Amino acid sequence: MNNLIIGQYFPGDSYLHRLDPRSKLISVFILVCIIFIANSWTTYGMLFLFTCISVAASKLPLRFIYRGLKPVFFILLFTFIVNVLSMDGGKPLIDYGVIHITSGGLVFSIFITLRITIIVMITTLLTLTTPPISFADGIEVLFSPLKKIKVPVHEFALMMSISLRFIPTLMEETDKIMKAQAARGSDLSTGPLRQRMKAIVPLLVPLFVSSFKRADDLAMAMESRGYRGDVGRTRFRELKWSSSDSIVLVLVIFLVTALILMRIRGI
Amino acid sequence: MDIIFNQLTHLYHPKTPFERIALKDINLQISSQSFTSIVGETGSGKSTLVQHINGLLKPSSGSIQIGSISIDSRKKVSNLKELRKQVGMVFQYPEHQLFEETVLKDICFGPINFGISEAEAKRRARWAIKQVGLDTDILSRSPFDLSGGQMRRVAIAGVLAIEPQVVILDEPTAGLDPEGRKDIMSLFKQLHEDRQWTTIMVTHSMEDAAYYSDQMVVMDKGTVAMHDSPENVFIQIEALKKLGLDLPQSMQFLRLFYAKQDLKVIKPVFSIEDTADEIIRALKTVRKG
Amino acid sequence: MKQKENPIIDVSNVYYRYEKETNWILEDINLTVYQGEWLAITGHNGSGKSTLAKCLKGLIMPEKGTISVLHWDTTDKEKLWDIRRTVGMVFQNPDNQFVGATVKDDVAFGMENSGIERQEMLKRLETSLKQVRMFDYVDREPHQLSGGQKQRVAIAGIIALEPSIIILDEATSMLDPEGRKSVMKLMRHLNKENNITVISITHDLEEVIHADRMIVMNDGKVIKEGKPRDLFQSTNDFEKVGLDLPFTIKLRRCLKEKGLEISDNALFEEELVNELWTLYSTN
Numbered sequence: 001m002n003n004l005i006i007g008q009y010f011p012g013d014s015y016l017h018r019l020d021p022r023s024k025l026i027s028v029f030i031l032v033c034i035i036f037i038a039n040s041w042t043t044y045g046m047l048f049l050f051t052c053i054s055v056a057a058s059k060l061p062l063r064f065i066y067r068g069l070k071p072v073f074f075i076l077l078f079t080f081i082v083n084v085l086s087m088d089g090g091k092p093l094i095d096y097g098v099i100h101i102t103s104g105g106l107v108f109s110i111f112i113t114l115r116i117t118i119i120v121m122i123t124t125l126l127t128l129t130t131p132p133i134s135f136a137d138g139i140e141v142l143f144s145p146l147k148k149i150k151v152p153v154h155e156f157a158l159m160m161s162i163s164l165r166f167i168p169t170l171m172e173e174t175d176k177i178m179k180a181q182a183a184r185g186s187d188l189s190t191g192p193l194r195q196r197m198k199a200i201v202p203l204l205v206p207l208f209v210s211s212f213k214r215a216d217d218l219a220m221a222m223e224s225r226g227y228r229g230d231v232g233r234t235r236f237r238e239l240k241w242s243s244s245d246s247i248v249l250v251l252v253i254f255l256v257t258a259l260i261l262m263r264i265r266g267i
Numbered sequence: 268m269d270i271i272f273n274q275l276t277h278l279y280h281p282k283t284p285f286e287r288i289a290l291k292d293i294n295l296q297i298s299s300q301s302f303t304s305i306v307g308e309t310g311s312g313k314s315t316l317v318q319h320i321n322g323l324l325k326p327s328s329g330s331i332q333i334g335s336i337s338i339d340s341r342k343k344v345s346n347l348k349e350l351r352k353q354v355g356m357v358f359q360y361p362e363h364q365l366f367e368e369t370v371l372k373d374i375c376f377g378p379i380n381f382g383i384s385e386a387e388a389k390r391r392a393r394w395a396i397k398q399v400g401l402d403t404d405i406l407s408r409s410p411f412d413l414s415g416g417q418m419r420r421v422a423i424a425g426v427l428a429i430e431p432q433v434v435i436l437d438e439p440t441a442g443l444d445p446e447g448r449k450d451i452m453s454l455f456k457q458l459h460e461d462r463q464w465t466t467i468m469v470t471h472s473m474e475d476a477a478y479y480s481d482q483m484v485v486m487d488k489g490t491v492a493m494h495d496s497p498e499n500v501f502i503q504i505e506a507l508k509k510l511g512l513d514l515p516q517s518m519q520f521l522r523l524f525y526a527k528q529d530l531k532v533i534k535p536v537f538s539i540e541d542t543a544d545e546i547i548r549a550l551k552t553v554r555k556g
Numbered sequence: 557m558k559q560k561e562n563p564i565i566d567v568s569n570v571y572y573r574y575e576k577e578t579n580w581i582l583e584d585i586n587l588t589v590y591q592g593e594w595l596a597i598t599g600h601n602g603s604g605k606s607t608l609a610k611c612l613k614g615l616i617m618p619e620k621g622t623i624s625v626l627h628w629d630t631t632d633k634e635k636l637w638d639i640r641r642t643v644g645m646v647f648q649n650p651d652n653q654f655v656g657a658t659v660k661d662d663v664a665f666g667m668e669n670s671g672i673e674r675q676e677m678l679k680r681l682e683t684s685l686k687q688v689r690m691f692d693y694v695d696r697e698p699h700q701l702s703g704g705q706k707q708r709v710a711i712a713g714i715i716a717l718e719p720s721i722i723i724l725d726e727a728t729s730m731l732d733p734e735g736r737k738s739v740m741k742l743m744r745h746l747n748k749e750n751n752i753t754v755i756s757i758t759h760d761l762e763e764v765i766h767a768d769r770m771i772v773m774n775d776g777k778v779i780k781e782g783k784p785r786d787l788f789q790s791t792n793d794f795e796k797v798g799l800d801l802p803f804t805i806k807l808r809r810c811l812k813e814k815g816l817e818i819s820d821n822a823l824f825e826e827e828l829v830n831e832l833w834t835l836y837s838t839n
Contacts, residue, residue, distance in 0.1 A: 165656065165698065168698075217652035225713065228637070234671050236667065309702060446798035539810045
């Protein structure tokens with residue numbers, strides 16, 4: 001119960017916080033795609049610089065970015081080692097038994113690691129500066145053209161926002177049931193794995209039962225408040241596209257163009 | 268078993284920006300075989316306090332002694348299972364903890380976890396189900412086919428079957444109708460006496476606290492504001508008001524009754540019978556005087 | 557005096573059960589609710605009172621009989637959404653009816669469903685939240701609120717739709733005494749000042765004594781109907797159906813048994829106190 005930052009959003013009032021979720025979502029999507037175009041020190045340097053500027057613009061304490069990176073640290077290290085050992089090219093640097101490292105392999109590994117780091121950093125930045133609920137709004141609006149081909153975009157966004165709203169409730173519930181079963185001698189934290197797996201059943205069954213009950217109640221309450229799907233509905237939450245959003249998009253497109261040109265020219 | 272809180276402090280989310288003091292320097296002794304009610308406004312630390320008694324929460328500093336077992340913030344707890352075997356806990360809405368296919372299996376869950384043989388666990392289950400006023404036929408049914416009131420009783424039977432010496436009740440009657448409430452409370456009172464329990468009950472009902480317990484602990488913002496008999500607690504009318512607590516209805520009525528003649532309540536009474544006697548006595552004295 | 561003669565809901569010969577061939581949950585219910593009154597429907601858990609409430613709002617349909625709300629039949633699909641808007645309902649569990657991510661989103665939810673324009677929404681959001689005294693919490697998330705506060709937000713969401721009737725379906729039974737008091741105080745205010753008809757489903761007879769009229773249900777049937785003051789003249793029937801008499805009534809009965817010559821009229825503490833002192837100053 002120590003982690004109450006849902007979807008790790010960190011409240012603030014920075015340039016990034018104020019951006020429309022749509023511009024952030026589009027930018028992150030584009031950046032994650034074009035990162036695969038980068039293939040040189042200059043291009044990677046540009047992307048990394050852009051990421052650092054974004055971090056600065058978010059005014060977030062650096063340890064939050066670090067916290068986002070921490071879980072993938074091992075993946076980073078692992079990718080680095082695997083690539084360093086397996087990629088060939090350039091001058092041999094170390095050649096000792098099975099360990100065989102070349103300069104080309106080393107550079108390539110650094111690039112790959114950098115690529116993952118940048119992707120993780122910008123997505124972390126997105127979730128840290130966007131309240132989960134705006135996130136759901138942004139997705140609903142961006143995907144709304146799909147409604148024409150009968151994709152239930154509205155329902156999907158509603159599902160997302162309701163799930164988000166119930167996360168703390170379910171966490172509380174889990175904590176309560178865990179305690180109730182612990183008081184009856186169930187032990188989730190010690191003993192052999194098989195035994196611990198078995199101890200999950202007394203936790204999961206009540207959680208499922210109560211979630212179904214909640215779902216039932218909630219459906220009744222929503223119907224009672226006049227909910228009938230996306231029919232004749234107005235929206236309370238409003239997304240506001242400001243000039244900053246346009247500027248950010250222009251910047252991102254500028255960056256993309258530059259990267260593509262550099263790739264073609266081989267810089 | 269005596270329960271002794273010794274300078275116990277509990278912090279929520281320690282060392283994070285969300286850090287909050289839940290309990291502050293608690294010194295409290297709950298004596299063996301007493302029936303202690305814990306009252307206080309929502310958020311005053313009642314539940315946090317009782318969850319220390321069976322080691323569900325660990326003190327951030329200070330210690331707690333339960334019989335021969337002690338939990339100290341500085342030491343790792345080793346005999347949690349032994350402690351929980353002796354301290355049973357009935358949570359708020361305990362029916363939410365049911366999970367087995369049959370009532371029998373669910374009641375046996377606790378005893379078997381604590382190393383009781385299956386045969387003995389089943390014997391206890393049959394005893395426990397009768398204690399809570401249900402028929403043994405129910406043992407073979409699924410707990411999810413029962414009514415809300417029956418589920419509550421089954422969950423309580425699951426705690427009884429552990430045969431604890433200390434029993435913690437966290438608002439055990441929440442959500443029940445008046446009849447169910449009365450039944451459950453008299454059940455606990457009976458068991459408290461028969462099994463010589465040390466009972467600790469968290470409650471919002473001043474009537475239950477006044478009527479069933481012999482000791483009361485009044486919590487306020489994570490500290491113990493009062494610890495005394497219900498009689499001595501409820502006579503402090505002004506102090507309770509400041510703590511945001513009501514009086515039992517009998518006391519509220521007497522207060523209103525006396526206020527009409529600019530008198531103050533001098534003697535705490537809780538039952539209807541005693542209230543009526545007190546009124547008749549007062550009417551007579553006033554007429555004489 | 558406000559008028560309490562205009563029928564606003566009419567229930568006639570209503571039967572309901574979950575499945576064919578099972579026992580009736582509601583059996584031959586006849587009932588009229590009048591504009592502006594506070595009607596308490598009471599009975600023990602499982603007496604059918606909550607099922608009746610859901611029928612009144614068109615959430616479930618009776619198997620036999622008719623229910624009309626403001627002259628709309630609840631089985632009329634065309635009018636169903638009008639009925640749902642006119643009749644607001646506060647449910648028992650404060651958590652399971654909070655749909656929005658924050659207080660303001662939750663209050664807006666019903667208005668969004670009714671297709672109210674955003675400018676109008678903002679206006680009503682402010683007035684309704686101010687009425688339930690939750691405007692300072694407009695950006696809070698549900699897990700930061702107490703049960704009583706969540707119920708007040710639910711009420712704000714309902715009054716934003718300007719309903720004629722609010723049904724409280726055991727809306728205070730999961731709250732602490734503080735929350736219970738705040739919700740009841742608010743509802744009394746809405747009943748008196750905004751002339752909203754209140755139907756309160758409850759097993760708490762302490763609450764029922766404040767109602768204009770009450771109905772006692774048992775095993776799916778209405779067994780008593782009338783003004784609380786009249787019904788509480790005799791007391792035995794309530795305990796027979798698993799209800800707990802209000803304190804004043806119990807005390808009144810006990811005093812009488814002990815030989816005091818008091819009437820069967822007193823309903824509120826204040827009344828009994830006055831009666832006691834008058835009795836002994838005149839004697």
